[in-house]
Amino acid sequence: MVMQTYFRQQAIGAQKRVRTRCALIDSAIDVFSEKGFEEASISEIALLAGLANGTFYNHFRDKEELVAASAQAIALEIAKQLDARIADLDSGLSRIIVATYAFLRFALRHKSWGAVLVEQFQRLPASGAGVMEYLRGDIQRAVAQRRLEVVVDDFLLEQLAALMIASLRRQLADGFQQPQLLRTCEYVLRVLGLTPKQARRELAGVAAHPLLVEDVVAV
Amino acid sequence: MVMQTYFRQQAIGAQKRVRTRCALIDSAIDVFSEKGFEEASISEIALLAGLANGTFYNHFRDKEELVAASAQAIALEIAKQLDARIADLDSGLSRIIVATYAFLRFALRHKSWGAVLVEQFQRLPASGAGVMEYLRGDIQRAVAQRRLEVVVDDFLLEQLAALMIASLRRQLADGFQQPQLLRTCEYVLRVLGLTPKQARRELAGVAAHPLLVEDVVAV
DNA sequence: ATCATATTTGTATTTACTCTCATTTTTTGA
DNA sequence: TCAAAAAATGAGAGTAAATACAAATATGAT
Numbered sequence: 001m002v003m004q005t006y007f008r009q010q011a012i013g014a015q016k017r018v019r020t021r022c023a024l025i026d027s028a029i030d031v032f033s034e035k036g037f038e039e040a041s042i043s044e045i046a047l048l049a050g051l052a053n054g055t056f057y058n059h060f061r062d063k064e065e066l067v068a069a070s071a072q073a074i075a076l077e078i079a080k081q082l083d084a085r086i087a088d089l090d091s092g093l094s095r096i097i098v099a100t101y102a103f104l105r106f107a108l109r110h111k112s113w114g115a116v117l118v119e120q121f122q123r124l125p126a127s128g129a130g131v132m133e134y135l136r137g138d139i140q141r142a143v144a145q146r147r148l149e150v151v152v153d154d155f156l157l158e159q160l161a162a163l164m165i166a167s168l169r170r171q172l173a174d175g176f177q178q179p180q181l182l183r184t185c186e187y188v189l190r191v192l193g194l195t196p197k198q199a200r201r202e203l204a205g206v207a208a209h210p211l212l213v214e215d216v217v218a219v
Numbered sequence: 220m221v222m223q224t225y226f227r228q229q230a231i232g233a234q235k236r237v238r239t240r241c242a243l244i245d246s247a248i249d250v251f252s253e254k255g256f257e258e259a260s261i262s263e264i265a266l267l268a269g270l271a272n273g274t275f276y277n278h279f280r281d282k283e284e285l286v287a288a289s290a291q292a293i294a295l296e297i298a299k300q301l302d303a304r305i306a307d308l309d310s311g312l313s314r315i316i317v318a319t320y321a322f323l324r325f326a327l328r329h330k331s332w333g334a335v336l337v338e339q340f341q342r343l344p345a346s347g348a349g350v351m352e353y354l355r356g357d358i359q360r361a362v363a364q365r366r367l368e369v370v371v372d373d374f375l376l377e378q379l380a381a382l383m384i385a386s387l388r389r390q391l392a393d394g395f396q397q398p399q400l401l402r403t404c405e406y407v408l409r410v411l412g413l414t415p416k417q418a419r420r421e422l423a424g425v426a427a428h429p430l431l432v433e434d435v436v437a438v
Numbered sequence: 439a440t441c442a443t444a445t446t447t448g449t450a451t452t453t454a455c456t457c458t459c460a461t462t463t464t465t466t467g468a
Numbered sequence: 469t470c471a472a473a474a475a476a477t478g479a480g481a482g483t484a485a486a487t488a489c490a491a492a493t494a495t496g497a498t
Contacts, residue, residue: 015495015496016444016445016446016494016495016496017444017445020445020446038257041483041484041485042484042485042486043484043485051446051447052446052447052448053447053448053449054446054447054448054449054487054488054489055445055446055447057486057487058445058446061486062485062486063485122341125385125388125389155389155399155402156402158385158389159382159385159386159402159403159406161385162381162382162384162385163378163381163382165381166344166377166378166380166381167378169344170344170374170377180374183374183375183378184378187378187410190409190410190412191382191406191409191410193409193415195414195415196412196414234465234466235464235465235466235474235475236474236475239475239476260454260455260456261455261456261457262454262455262456270476270477271476271477271478272456272457272477272478272479273457273458273459273476273477273478273479274475274476274477275456275457276456276457276458277474277475277476278475281456281457282456439498440497440498441495441496441497441498442495442496442497442498443494443495443496443497444493444494444495444496445492445493445494445495446491446492446493446494447489447490447491447492447493448489448490448491448492449488449489449490450487450488450489451486451487451488452485452486452487452488453484453485453486453487454483454484454485454486455482455483455484455485456481456482456483456484457480457481457482457483458479458480458481458482459477459478459479459480459481460477460478460479461476461477461478462475462476462477462478463474463475463476463477464473464474464475464476465472465473465474465475466471466472466473466474467470467471467472467473468469468470468471468472
């Protein structure tokens, strides 16, 4: 696989410091997702980024800081893309479903991104739950719309994140399988307090959304 | 904290090979739970076990193999203890609840054990889900008793394991909090297809079980 | 275009660990 | 008790992280 250069390209025109940082992140995403965190060596990452070993330490204290920065960059990017695409949805419940589905779908299409998210979640679940911060707003919206009755706290978000990350990890290993992705969406809704029937109905209700239709969703 | 010697003591009288192996596992549980997997060094583990560095390699190929063996030893031990104590319960649903609660409660009382389970689950979720293999039987029992309608597959068990491990991890960090533990039990039941009301009712139904009463359960 | 500043380079050094293996010690069972 | 087998030892080779730093280079504001 050829090196990804997504963040590099985003940074064209920016300060040198930012550009180099992005080069390291691009390189790290590649090496982490290919070898895993522990096997990835700093010198290899620097080399692949076209930089000398010492340069790494101008930007990050250690590997942990780099994987955290990579995961955050990825999460921000995904969130940005999702936000725009579900702006048309008013129902909190629908937003939860579509965002959850699309988030996982996206991370499965861009496997190296997904791998880094999984890596960082395992390392620091609290920060990982932050990756799903967008869910908080949509859940609260659904509560305000009287479609859910639930207290939104960090523990709840962590439990939901655990479901999603476990699903992601499994499918990164086995390949995308829509039924599993839909099951995870259902489980999320059930944990949020919907009955299985309601969850199924809500899911069917958004099956026609463009972000789901790409896959020809069969609920 | 003084070193735990649980498995060592189990192995008194056994072959030398087994005794040394258990000494390494005891030591590993201590070091892993105190420093985490990455910071733990093989030489430190060997030293704490009263062994020379090289001895480690007579028993395990690397740290991964050791943490896997430790987690398995722990899981077997917990399963053994739980099995005996829920033998009186006939209802599959009740067994699911009590076992889930007691499993987490146990891992929270013996923090170093809990930490190793979390570590291994993060490393290899599939094997981690094996830790919860006991759940499979109880779920199938509940299905046979017509209290659940669900297909039991590996994916389902992994999703449930993810909920439990996330809860465990959070409480290892923050300390035992019964409300969170009970919430995780409820979420497990909901994922299994119970409505929130049913889940709540089932939970109340077993609140009097000895394994839960230790904590004076307030549902 | 210039130059003060910021960044990168790459080597050298320290530190810490993993893993190997020839040798020594301990165990086991007859 | 004894000898063969099993296990333990610990020094050493090899690897990589982390840090330092003086010299070289690139940058961007003016």
